[in-house]
Amino acid sequence: MSYIVLARKYRPLNFEQMVGQEHVVQALSNALTQQRLHHAYLFTGTRGVGKTTVSRILAKSLNCTGADGGGGITAHPCGRCDACRDIDSGRFVDYVELDAASNRGVEEISQLLDQAVYKPVVGRFKVYMIDEVHMLSTTAFNAMLKTLEEPPEYLKFVLATTDPQKVPVTVLSRCLQFNLRPMAPETVLEHLQRVLEAEAIAAEPGALRLLARAARGSMRDALSLTDQAIAFGAGKLEESGVRQMLGAVDRSHVVRIVEALAAGDGPALLATVDALRSMGLSAAGALEELAGIAQQMAVLQAVPDAANAADPETPTLQRLAGLLPADETQLLYSIAIHGRGELSLAPDEYSGLVMVLLRLLAFKPQGERPQAAPPMRPVAAAKVGTASPMAQSAQALHRPAPAPAPLPQAAPRTAALRAPAAPSRSSSAEIPPWVDAAVPDDAAAAGAPGPAPAAEIIVPRAQPRAAEPAAPAAPALSAAELALGDRWAALVRSLIDAGAIGALVRELAMQGQCVAIEQGDAAQLWRLRVERETLRGGTHRERLEAAMAKSLGHAVKLELEAGAVADTPFLRDMAERERRQRAAEELIQNDPMVLSLMQQFKTARIVPGSIKPL
Known part of the structure; x- marks a missing residue:
């Protein structure tokens, strides 16, 4: 007897054996049980998720007669009657599977529809299953519209496609659509374990995890890869052999990359890349594995209880999650994802990988992070470095303004916006203009003499809110x-x-x-x-x-x-730009013509950010 591949040998024969598509199974089972049958079904999803399998099970459910020959429509086909056995073996005359990829013309569809006027020969229903229906031509779709909308009571259409966007809306509106989702790696892993137990084949858990991830949501791909791995390993599945067969990057290499990034160790990073190159492993696979680890690290950082205690890699992931803060983990994931798309543009694959990893190292904040910034100091602006003028202006606008000092009731004070002047050397407690801090009340009340301002705009100083405490003074410079x-x-x-x-x-x-x-x-x-x-x-x-x-x-x-x-010169320039911006805004806001226009037009306002100093 010839060997039957695992994907065909373990194809589900009823809804109970279906895995990963519970939402479709529940809807179809309830419809069959309640006899609420639609005349056209459309199953969509990627390859190997069960579209053809569901179609065959649905055909058996419609035509099953039971083991005693007296059964009716059921959600649990017996699998022993003539209809069930013939559909499983592909020789049931009233179940027709048409491959639209090779029969896409109007002639083939017209020939199929011509047979629709005849009642079933041996079954209860005639079922037309058209696979990859999006490949049909426009004229073929038009030819089947009328029959698809109002078929005979004994005819059911089942359409399957991997690309529903290419199916005309006129066809979609006539069908009951079910989307079969890609299967999670955990679901694929559990199914592979059951299949290998039935086959009495030993398999290492790490090998099954590699196969489940490589399947990318397709159960058929997972079983095909398992067949290949069994042949590669001479009847047993070992992680090292499966990794070699798939060309997958050993996770230990990616772990060393994350450790080197956390430590800011450039030599260790390049040594790991050289090791990947010497073993001939894929650079794209390394970035894919790096993105996968970063995603798992981010999950553990956000929800520590989400760790899977049964996974042997969980302790390693927990340790890595503690090496990087959450924002750097997000940056690591983003750069790894986008770096895969840049590999094709690089001079060669590994130079692209090196540049992506060096970018991670370059964007990683270096040095010791300050625990608390000095009060009211523009720390964010100082860290911007070569930021654009627009970004600097936005930072100046969003910086909280210093709280004004309370005013005496008898003699209201004024605050002056002055042009920059040389700082006085007479007092070491004077705060320079590039330090964004409030002027203490006692210093202002004492009326300490200062340098004559080059230009001055006097504006009334507003009363502070009672609930807001005065801002603390910034550290003084000697x-x-x-x-x-x-x-x-x-x-x-x-x-x-x-x-x-x-x-x-x-x-x-x-x-x-x-x-x-x-x-x-x-x-x-x-x-x-x-x-x-x-x-x-x-x-x-x-x-x-x-x-x-x-x-x-x-x-x-x-x-x-x-x-x-x-x-620093940068902080001084920032302070000067902010002073000129505030002076320009005060000048416009206090301009008599502007005030007159705003009084005349009640809805008039000054657009924020539209005032620029000359």
Whole structure:
């Protein structure tokens, strides 16, 4: 006797044996039990999910006569009567299966419909099953519309397709549609276990998990791959053999990739890629496995109780989920998913894989994250780096405004919007303009003298809400720190204007805070504090050092240290832009013509974001 492949040998013979399509089985079973039978059914879904199988079971249910020959329409065909046996063997004369992929013309459909006028020969119903119905031509669809809408009472149509979008709506409206879903890997795994137990074939759980994932929702593909794996393993299924047959990437390699990303270890990352290359494993498969692990990590981070205790990989996934925060896990998943589409554009597959992994490493926040930012400090703006002016403006608009100080009832005070002036060195408690903080009441009430403003717009200061506490003052900068900031900002501006620095070197200068200038024996030492790790690495320091030496006319040594910054050229530029934006908005809002127009037209308003300083 010739060998029967598993996909045919274990094809379900009744609704009870169907797996993964409970919603379709329940609807059809209830319809058969209550005798509420439609004249046309449309089954849609990907390959190998049971469309043809459901059609055959439905035909048996309609024509089953029972083991004693006296049965009627039933949701549980006996499988022993002549009708059931003939339909299973493919020789039932009243059940016709037509492959529309090879019989797509109007002639074939017309020939089929010509037989519809004749009653069933041996069965209760004549069932026409048209597979891949979307392949029919337009004229063939038009030819069957009338019969499909009003067939004889003894005729049932069953249509199956993997692409329902190509089926005309005139056909869809005449059919009862059921969508057979792709099967979950767990469902496929359980079915493979039952099949292999029936076949008395030993299988490792890891091998079955690989086959279930490789099937991608198709039970027929899973059984076909199992047949291939049995032949590959000489009668037994081992994980190593199945992995070699499928060319699947060992999850241990992907685990090492995640560990290297969490540790920021570039050499370990490249070593893992070299190991994948030496074994000839697929780069696309590595990114697919990486995305799968990232998805499972994200689930465990959001719902720790969702871990499957029976899965031997769960402890590893739980450990990996603790290595990365949730936002970096989402970034890891997104870049892995999009990176698969870029592999075809890369010079070769593995150079594309290297670039995707290096992108994950580059976008990973480096260094120690601050636990709490200083009050009212524009930390988000400082971290943007090379953000666009539109993004910087949006950050300035969304930053919470400082709470105003309470006003005396007798003498209302005013708040001034001043042009930038040199900070006073007379008091070390003065807060520089690039620190976004409220001016304390006691300092304003004392009327401490300050530098004469270059321009001033006086606006009434609003009363604060009683429920809102005054914002805490920002950390003060000493006179020495302000002097170093002035000197550094002037030097950076001169370097930028001269075109001596650009790109990331310019970004390093803009994001750095000068904390010390010392005169050494061989060179002048400038010490900068830089918050971003990516700016402190590479050759940026040497290039900035060379540009400073050329501009100052003497040897310069530049030292970089990590830490939060409070006075950088970037923060000063941000403060100046915000000051000019606020001044422009106040100028427009207090303009007499604007106020007159708003009084004249009650619905008139100033569109937010439409005011730009000149």
